[in-house]
Amino acid sequence: QKEVEQNSGPLSVPEGAIASLNCTYSDRGSQSFFWYRQYSGKSPELIMSIYSNGDKEDGRFTAQLNKASQYVSLLIRDSQPSDSATYLCAVKRERRQLTFGSGTQLTVLP
């Protein structure tokens, strides 16, 4: 079982729709959870971090964490073509390295 799993996609949504990206992790001791966005040919950039169960909202982005189910998700509301990118889920446990999933490729269709 991979430590961090994501559907590779591609996930296509129409402009203005809600994009839902999902991630599961295997280490129950994980404490910190991150979503990175990576445009083609560019480096990953952090868009959201979440540390406790529930929802965390930042503009059009909402991260959701459920530690009991070992599940973290990212919702993008009012999706724009500029949101088209690969989204990387990353998970960290204290004193351990950050572990990335393989990413979900999102395409927002105009």
Added chain:
Amino acid sequence: DTAVSQTPKYLVTQMGNDKSIKCEQNLGHDTMYWYKQDSKKFLKIMFSYNNKELIINETVPNRFSPKSPDKAHLNLHINSLELGDSAVYFCASSQLDRDGNTIYFGEGSWLTVV
């Protein structure tokens, strides 16, 4: 005022050569990393270096050696390059007690071994 900078951005070299990639961060972070991203976009840590403590991913061949002259620099030296070393190498940094250890990436170095 780039936060994490790495050079060169593109590198094409022949099998068997030795090459280095340099990395510098001006964020004042105490930890630096090297990640490798393969063609399937899987981002995997190779090394982390914190206050002179080097943590090595055991799956990394010993042809790869990190060198940190100070906490703002972490260079990657690769000996006897192989075709399978072709990938994008990202340098990154973080501060363990700040921002939940958020990692900031450099722009990447595209290595092609021919």
